Amino acid sequence: MNETEIKTKLKEFICSTLGVEADVLEFDTELFGDSPIGLDSVDSLEIIAYVDGEYGVDMTGVGKEHFLNIDSIAAYILANK
Amino acid sequence: MKVAIVTGASRGIGRACAVRLAKDGYTVAVNYSRSEEEAQKVLSEIKANGGDGMIYKADVSDLAQVKQMIRDIDKQYGQIDLLVNNAGIVRDSFLLALNMGDLDSCLDLNVKGYFYCAQQAALKMFRRKQGVIINMSSVSGELALAGQSVYSATKGAVNSLTRVLAKELGGKGIRVNAVAPGFIETEMINALSDEKKEEYLQNIPLHRFGKAEEVAAVVSMLAGEEFSYLTGQVITMDGGISL
Numbered sequence: 001m002n003e004t005e006i007k008t009k010l011k012e013f014i015c016s017t018l019g020v021e022a023d024v025l026e027f028d029t030e031l032f033g034d035s036p037i038g039l040d041s042v043d044s045l046e047i048i049a050y051v052d053g054e055y056g057v058d059m060t061g062v063g064k065e066h067f068l069n070i071d072s073i074a075a076y077i078l079a080n081k
Numbered sequence: 082m083k084v085a086i087v088t089g090a091s092r093g094i095g096r097a098c099a100v101r102l103a104k105d106g107y108t109v110a111v112n113y114s115r116s117e118e119e120a121q122k123v124l125s126e127i128k129a130n131g132g133d134g135m136i137y138k139a140d141v142s143d144l145a146q147v148k149q150m151i152r153d154i155d156k157q158y159g160q161i162d163l164l165v166n167n168a169g170i171v172r173d174s175f176l177l178a179l180n181m182g183d184l185d186s187c188l189d190l191n192v193k194g195y196f197y198c199a200q201q202a203a204l205k206m207f208r209r210k211q212g213v214i215i216n217m218s219s220v221s222g223e224l225a226l227a228g229q230s231v232y233s234a235t236k237g238a239v240n241s242l243t244r245v246l247a248k249e250l251g252g253k254g255i256r257v258n259a260v261a262p263g264f265i266e267t268e269m270i271n272a273l274s275d276e277k278k279e280e281y282l283q284n285i286p287l288h289r290f291g292k293a294e295e296v297a298a299v300v301s302m303l304a305g306e307e308f309s310y311l312t313g314q315v316i317t318m319d320g321g322i323s324l
Contacts, residue, residue, distance in 0.1 A: 045207065045253070046207070048204065049207035049208050050208075052204050052208075053208045056152075058148060058204075060200055060201070060204060
Protein backbone atom coordinates (compact mmCIF):
# COMPACT_ATOMS: atom_id res chain seq x y z
CA MET A 1 0.00 0.00 0.00
CA ASN A 2 1.49 3.33 -1.01
CA GLU A 3 1.42 6.66 0.79
CA THR A 4 -1.53 8.08 -1.14
CA GLU A 5 -3.62 4.99 -0.51
CA ILE A 6 -2.89 5.19 3.22
CA LYS A 7 -3.87 8.87 3.31
CA THR A 8 -7.04 8.22 1.35
CA LYS A 9 -8.08 5.44 3.73
CA LEU A 10 -7.26 7.58 6.74
CA LYS A 11 -9.43 10.34 5.35
CA GLU A 12 -12.29 7.91 4.73
CA PHE A 13 -11.98 6.64 8.28
CA ILE A 14 -11.91 10.11 9.84
CA CYS A 15 -14.94 11.19 7.84
CA SER A 16 -17.01 8.07 8.40
CA THR A 17 -16.15 7.45 12.05
CA LEU A 18 -15.44 10.88 13.46
CA GLY A 19 -18.08 12.80 11.54
CA VAL A 20 -15.80 15.15 9.60
CA GLU A 21 -17.10 16.49 6.28
CA ALA A 22 -14.92 15.25 3.41
CA ASP A 23 -14.91 18.57 1.57
CA VAL A 24 -13.19 20.42 4.43
CA LEU A 25 -10.55 17.76 5.07
CA GLU A 26 -7.33 17.85 3.07
CA PHE A 27 -4.29 15.70 3.81
CA ASP A 28 -2.54 18.69 5.40
CA THR A 29 -5.53 20.04 7.32
CA GLU A 30 -4.83 20.33 11.05
CA LEU A 31 -6.97 17.78 12.88
CA PHE A 32 -6.93 18.70 16.56
CA GLY A 33 -7.26 21.63 18.90
CA ASP A 34 -8.59 24.93 17.62
CA SER A 35 -8.56 23.90 13.99
CA PRO A 36 -11.89 23.95 12.13
CA ILE A 37 -11.87 20.14 12.26
CA GLY A 38 -11.54 20.26 16.06
CA LEU A 39 -10.98 16.62 16.92
CA ASP A 40 -10.35 15.91 20.62
CA SER A 41 -8.28 13.43 22.60
CA VAL A 42 -11.02 10.80 22.54
CA ASP A 43 -11.02 11.02 18.74
CA SER A 44 -7.26 10.39 18.80
CA LEU A 45 -7.97 7.06 20.52
CA GLU A 46 -10.16 6.07 17.59
CA ILE A 47 -7.33 6.92 15.22
CA ILE A 48 -4.81 4.95 17.32
CA ALA A 49 -7.11 1.90 17.35
CA TYR A 50 -7.76 2.21 13.62
CA VAL A 51 -4.06 2.44 12.74
CA ASP A 52 -3.31 -0.53 14.98
CA GLY A 53 -6.07 -2.65 13.45
CA GLU A 54 -5.53 -1.63 9.85
CA TYR A 55 -1.76 -1.42 9.63
CA GLY A 56 -0.47 -3.16 12.76
CA VAL A 57 1.34 0.02 13.76
CA ASP A 58 1.23 0.92 17.44
CA MET A 59 0.71 4.65 18.05
CA THR A 60 0.07 4.39 21.80
CA GLY A 61 2.18 6.93 23.63
CA VAL A 62 3.29 8.63 20.43
CA GLY A 63 3.82 12.41 20.52
CA LYS A 64 1.21 14.90 19.35
CA GLU A 65 3.40 15.94 16.43
CA HIS A 66 2.49 12.70 14.68
CA PHE A 67 -1.23 13.49 14.88
CA LEU A 68 -1.08 16.95 13.33
CA ASN A 69 -2.77 15.93 10.11
CA ILE A 70 -3.30 13.02 7.77
CA ASP A 71 0.13 13.60 6.24
CA SER A 72 1.90 13.14 9.58
CA ILE A 73 -0.12 10.08 10.59
CA ALA A 74 0.60 8.45 7.24
CA ALA A 75 4.29 9.29 7.56
CA TYR A 76 4.38 7.60 10.96
CA ILE A 77 2.65 4.52 9.60
CA LEU A 78 5.10 4.24 6.73
CA ALA A 79 8.09 4.76 9.00
CA ASN A 80 6.98 2.10 11.47
CA LYS A 81 5.28 -0.51 9.35
CA MET B 82 -15.64 -17.94 21.28
CA LYS B 83 -14.43 -15.35 23.75
CA VAL B 84 -10.79 -14.81 24.59
CA ALA B 85 -9.39 -13.96 28.01
CA ILE B 86 -5.88 -13.09 29.12
CA VAL B 87 -4.98 -13.68 32.74
CA THR B 88 -1.64 -12.27 33.82
CA GLY B 89 0.31 -14.07 36.50
CA ALA B 90 -1.85 -17.13 35.93
CA SER B 91 0.57 -19.90 36.79
CA ARG B 92 -0.41 -20.01 40.44
CA GLY B 93 -2.73 -18.75 43.17
CA ILE B 94 -5.59 -16.44 42.30
CA GLY B 95 -4.49 -16.07 38.69
CA ARG B 96 -4.49 -19.81 38.23
CA ALA B 97 -8.00 -20.11 39.69
CA CYS B 98 -9.22 -17.31 37.42
CA ALA B 99 -7.77 -18.96 34.33
CA VAL B 100 -9.36 -22.32 35.17
CA ARG B 101 -12.72 -20.76 36.01
CA LEU B 102 -12.86 -18.60 32.91
CA ALA B 103 -12.08 -21.62 30.75
CA LYS B 104 -15.00 -23.41 32.39
CA ASP B 105 -17.10 -20.36 31.52
CA GLY B 106 -16.21 -20.92 27.88
CA TYR B 107 -13.33 -18.52 27.38
CA THR B 108 -10.25 -19.47 25.46
CA VAL B 109 -7.64 -18.48 28.02
CA ALA B 110 -4.13 -17.14 27.53
CA VAL B 111 -2.24 -18.13 30.66
CA ASN B 112 0.46 -15.51 31.14
CA TYR B 113 3.46 -16.35 33.26
CA SER B 114 6.84 -14.82 33.85
CA ARG B 115 9.02 -17.61 35.23
CA SER B 116 7.01 -20.71 36.13
CA GLU B 117 6.58 -22.41 32.77
CA GLU B 118 6.00 -25.78 34.37
CA GLU B 119 3.23 -24.39 36.57
CA ALA B 120 1.68 -22.53 33.64
CA GLN B 121 1.70 -25.73 31.63
CA LYS B 122 -0.13 -27.49 34.48
CA VAL B 123 -2.80 -24.78 34.40
CA LEU B 124 -3.23 -25.26 30.68
CA SER B 125 -3.42 -29.03 31.14
CA GLU B 126 -6.16 -28.56 33.74
CA ILE B 127 -8.03 -26.27 31.38
CA LYS B 128 -7.81 -28.82 28.60
CA ALA B 129 -8.75 -31.69 30.90
CA ASN B 130 -11.95 -29.77 31.65
CA GLY B 131 -12.69 -29.48 27.94
CA GLY B 132 -11.41 -25.92 27.58
CA ASP B 133 -8.79 -24.38 25.36
CA GLY B 134 -6.00 -21.86 25.62
CA MET B 135 -2.30 -21.25 25.52
CA ILE B 136 0.54 -20.32 27.80
CA TYR B 137 2.47 -17.12 27.14
CA LYS B 138 5.69 -16.06 28.79
CA ALA B 139 5.97 -12.33 29.31
CA ASP B 140 7.19 -10.05 32.04
CA VAL B 141 4.28 -7.61 32.26
CA SER B 142 6.46 -4.94 33.84
CA ASP B 143 8.18 -4.66 30.45
CA LEU B 144 6.12 -2.68 27.93
CA ALA B 145 7.80 -4.22 24.89
CA GLN B 146 6.96 -7.72 26.12
CA VAL B 147 3.37 -6.70 26.87
CA LYS B 148 2.95 -5.23 23.39
CA GLN B 149 4.27 -8.41 21.83
CA MET B 150 2.08 -10.62 24.00
CA ILE B 151 -1.14 -8.76 23.27
CA ARG B 152 -0.30 -8.55 19.57
CA ASP B 153 0.44 -12.27 19.36
CA ILE B 154 -2.66 -13.35 21.26
CA ASP B 155 -4.89 -11.03 19.24
CA LYS B 156 -3.34 -12.35 16.04
CA GLN B 157 -3.79 -15.96 17.07
CA TYR B 158 -7.41 -15.69 18.21
CA GLY B 159 -8.61 -12.60 16.34
CA GLN B 160 -9.93 -10.81 19.40
CA ILE B 161 -9.45 -10.09 23.08
CA ASP B 162 -12.59 -9.94 25.17
CA LEU B 163 -11.28 -9.97 28.70
CA LEU B 164 -8.12 -8.95 30.50
CA VAL B 165 -7.57 -9.99 34.09
CA ASN B 166 -4.71 -7.87 35.37
CA ASN B 167 -3.46 -10.09 38.15
CA ALA B 168 0.33 -10.41 38.14
CA GLY B 169 1.77 -8.81 41.23
CA ILE B 170 4.26 -9.15 44.03
CA VAL B 171 4.36 -8.37 47.74
CA ARG B 172 7.48 -6.96 49.36
CA ASP B 173 6.46 -6.04 52.88
CA SER B 174 8.76 -3.78 54.83
CA PHE B 175 8.56 -1.03 57.37
CA LEU B 176 9.34 2.36 55.90
CA LEU B 177 12.77 2.84 57.40
CA ALA B 178 13.87 -0.61 56.28
CA LEU B 179 12.44 -0.24 52.82
CA ASN B 180 14.72 -1.43 50.06
CA MET B 181 14.37 0.86 47.06
CA GLY B 182 14.94 -1.99 44.65
CA ASP B 183 11.89 -3.71 46.15
CA LEU B 184 9.95 -0.47 45.85
CA ASP B 185 10.81 -0.23 42.16
CA SER B 186 9.93 -3.88 41.54
CA CYS B 187 6.52 -3.46 43.17
CA LEU B 188 5.71 -0.25 41.34
CA ASP B 189 6.90 -1.71 38.03
CA LEU B 190 4.82 -4.87 38.26
CA ASN B 191 1.83 -3.92 40.42
CA VAL B 192 1.19 -0.50 38.87
CA LYS B 193 3.04 0.00 35.59
CA GLY B 194 2.29 -3.57 34.53
CA TYR B 195 -1.44 -2.92 35.00
CA PHE B 196 -1.20 0.23 32.90
CA TYR B 197 0.73 -1.53 30.14
CA CYS B 198 -1.65 -4.48 29.89
CA ALA B 199 -4.77 -2.31 30.14
CA GLN B 200 -3.51 0.05 27.44
CA GLN B 201 -2.59 -2.67 25.00
CA ALA B 202 -5.69 -4.79 25.61
CA ALA B 203 -7.96 -1.74 25.36
CA LEU B 204 -6.34 -0.93 22.04
CA LYS B 205 -7.62 -4.24 20.70
CA MET B 206 -11.00 -3.99 22.46
CA PHE B 207 -11.48 -0.51 21.03
CA ARG B 208 -11.72 -1.95 17.56
CA ARG B 209 -14.81 -3.99 18.43
CA LYS B 210 -16.19 -1.50 20.95
CA GLN B 211 -16.50 -4.17 23.59
CA GLY B 212 -14.41 -5.71 26.28
CA VAL B 213 -13.89 -6.14 29.98
CA ILE B 214 -10.87 -5.35 32.12
CA ILE B 215 -10.72 -6.68 35.66
CA ASN B 216 -7.92 -5.51 37.92
CA MET B 217 -6.87 -7.62 40.87
CA SER B 218 -6.65 -5.26 43.80
CA SER B 219 -6.50 -6.12 47.48
CA VAL B 220 -8.20 -5.19 50.68
CA SER B 221 -4.80 -3.64 51.45
CA GLY B 222 -5.70 -0.91 48.99
CA GLU B 223 -8.06 0.47 51.62
CA LEU B 224 -6.93 -1.17 54.84
CA ALA B 225 -3.84 0.18 56.58
CA LEU B 226 -1.59 -2.68 57.61
CA ALA B 227 1.74 -1.74 59.17
CA GLY B 228 4.60 -2.92 57.00
CA GLN B 229 2.53 -2.93 53.83
CA SER B 230 2.97 0.65 52.70
CA VAL B 231 4.30 -0.31 49.28
CA TYR B 232 1.76 -3.03 48.53
CA SER B 233 -1.09 -0.86 49.86
CA ALA B 234 0.03 2.08 47.76
CA THR B 235 0.14 -0.04 44.62
CA LYS B 236 -3.33 -1.44 45.27
CA GLY B 237 -4.68 2.03 46.06
CA ALA B 238 -3.30 3.04 42.68
CA VAL B 239 -5.06 0.07 41.08
CA ASN B 240 -8.37 1.18 42.61
CA SER B 241 -7.94 4.70 41.25
CA LEU B 242 -6.85 3.37 37.88
CA THR B 243 -9.96 1.20 37.77
CA ARG B 244 -12.29 4.11 38.33
CA VAL B 245 -10.60 6.43 35.85
CA LEU B 246 -10.34 3.81 33.11
CA ALA B 247 -14.00 2.96 33.59
CA LYS B 248 -14.80 6.59 32.83
CA GLU B 249 -12.40 6.85 29.89
CA LEU B 250 -13.37 3.58 28.24
CA GLY B 251 -17.04 3.27 29.12
CA GLY B 252 -18.14 5.17 26.05
CA LYS B 253 -16.24 2.69 23.94
CA GLY B 254 -18.06 -0.33 25.33
CA ILE B 255 -15.28 -1.38 27.67
CA ARG B 256 -16.05 -2.04 31.33
CA VAL B 257 -13.38 -1.84 34.01
CA ASN B 258 -13.78 -3.20 37.52
CA ALA B 259 -11.57 -4.48 40.30
CA VAL B 260 -11.69 -7.25 42.87
CA ALA B 261 -10.15 -6.62 46.27
CA PRO B 262 -9.63 -9.91 48.08
CA GLY B 263 -8.67 -10.19 51.71
CA PHE B 264 -6.61 -13.09 53.03
CA ILE B 265 -6.82 -15.88 50.48
CA GLU B 266 -5.43 -19.39 50.89
CA THR B 267 -2.42 -19.14 48.63
CA GLU B 268 1.22 -20.04 49.04
CA MET B 269 1.72 -16.77 50.89
CA ILE B 270 -0.82 -17.63 53.58
CA ASN B 271 0.21 -21.27 53.74
CA ALA B 272 3.75 -20.19 54.55
CA LEU B 273 2.63 -18.42 57.74
CA SER B 274 3.05 -19.99 61.15
CA ASP B 275 -0.04 -21.43 62.83
CA GLU B 276 0.14 -18.66 65.44
CA LYS B 277 0.18 -15.97 62.78
CA LYS B 278 -2.69 -17.59 60.91
CA GLU B 279 -4.73 -17.69 64.11
CA GLU B 280 -3.97 -14.04 64.75
CA TYR B 281 -5.30 -13.10 61.32
CA LEU B 282 -8.34 -15.34 61.66
CA GLN B 283 -9.34 -13.57 64.87
CA ASN B 284 -9.88 -10.42 62.84
CA ILE B 285 -11.93 -12.00 60.08
CA PRO B 286 -15.66 -12.10 60.90
CA LEU B 287 -16.14 -15.24 58.79
CA HIS B 288 -13.26 -16.89 60.74
CA ARG B 289 -11.64 -18.43 57.72
CA PHE B 290 -9.38 -17.51 54.84
CA GLY B 291 -10.91 -17.15 51.42
CA LYS B 292 -10.27 -19.51 48.56
CA ALA B 293 -8.76 -18.53 45.24
CA GLU B 294 -11.76 -20.14 43.56
CA GLU B 295 -14.03 -17.71 45.40
CA VAL B 296 -12.08 -14.79 43.95
CA ALA B 297 -12.32 -16.39 40.54
CA ALA B 298 -16.08 -16.63 40.95
CA VAL B 299 -16.27 -12.86 41.44
CA VAL B 300 -14.07 -12.32 38.38
CA SER B 301 -16.37 -14.61 36.41
CA MET B 302 -19.37 -12.61 37.59
CA LEU B 303 -17.80 -9.27 36.69
CA ALA B 304 -16.88 -10.55 33.25
CA GLY B 305 -20.38 -11.84 32.55
CA GLU B 306 -23.16 -10.21 30.59
CA GLU B 307 -25.48 -10.29 33.60
CA PHE B 308 -23.35 -7.56 35.14
CA SER B 309 -22.98 -5.49 32.00
CA TYR B 310 -24.11 -2.30 33.77
CA LEU B 311 -21.38 -2.55 36.39
CA THR B 312 -18.24 -0.52 35.83
CA GLY B 313 -15.69 1.43 37.84
CA GLN B 314 -16.30 -0.59 40.99
CA VAL B 315 -13.94 -2.24 43.43
CA ILE B 316 -15.61 -5.37 44.79
CA THR B 317 -14.21 -6.23 48.20
CA MET B 318 -14.40 -9.87 49.24
CA ASP B 319 -12.53 -10.30 52.45
CA GLY B 320 -14.67 -12.29 54.88
CA GLY B 321 -15.51 -8.98 56.50
CA ILE B 322 -12.02 -8.03 57.69
CA SER B 323 -12.34 -4.49 56.40
CA LEU B 324 -15.57 -3.82 58.28
